[in-house]
Amino acid sequence: MTFLxxxxxxxxxxxxxxxIESHTDEDLIRILDIRQTTFKELFSSRADMVKQVVLLDIEQQKREQTQLLAKAANPVEEFMLLLQDGIRRIREINPVFIGDMQRYPEAWKMSMEHVSSNNQQVNADILNRGILEGYFRKDINLQVVTKIILEQFFMMINPNIFPPQKYDLSEVFRSIYLYYVRGFCTDTGSKLAEEFFSKNNL
Structure with a gap:
């Protein structure tokens, strides 16, 4: 890993x-224990810093997701692991971070484009294999279902719909996806989902 x-x-x-906004640049320099000249060499502006952090976050998420899905025994478990990981990630993030991110249009756009392209591609792939293997219903429309999953995520992080001071976002995430995933499972898929729920206390 490089210094940057x-x-x-x-x-x-x-x-x-x-x-993001709870610390000034001076605060961050002190916390990171680096020189101001080094900080200025690494980041041309506050927006540049946030953009670079988001790019790193996206790359980390890609690697971690690949490792996570490799553990799954079937498409149902893949969805369940993604659900479990999503709940964990939401719990680890201060809701203020999501609001602050929107102050940096370029970084926010990059983050949302990753969510859109990655989610639709990964979910479509899992759904398609799940249908072929008999875990998910054959009558579901892949394009529509993946779009609904994506829009549900955007709805969840919209503070006008779910104000973070009023709602636990990890519980909102769980409520949205848990029941939706169960809805497109076959009997075989539902049994696997129930087993996962009981073992992992979702």
Whole structure:
């Protein structure tokens, strides 16, 4: 791992824990224990810093998702592992971070484009294999279902619909996806989902 990647990783943890705007550049320089000249060499602006942090986060998510899905025994378990991981990630993020991110249009756009392209591709692949293997219903429309899954995510992170001070976003995430996934399972898929729920306390 390079020096820059180490710094970006530390910034990512700080932002997810405290939000982006809770610390000034001077605060971050002190927390990171680096020189101001080094900080300015790494980041041309606050927006550039946030953009680089988001790029690192996207790459980490891709690697972790590949490793996670490799553990699954079947498409149902893949969906369940993604659900479980999504709940964990939401719980680890301060809702302020999501609001702060929207102040940086380029970084926010990159993040949302990753969510859109990655989610639709991964979910479509899992659904297609699940249908062929008899875990998911054959009558579902892949394009529509993957679009609904994506839009449900955007709805969840919309503070006008689910204000984070009023709703536990991890519970909202669970409620949205848990019952939706169960809805397109066959009897065989439902049994596997129920087994996963009971073992993992979802």
């Amino acid at each position: 990647e180490t710094i970006l990783g530390e910034l990512l943890q700080i932002f997810k824990r405290d939000g």
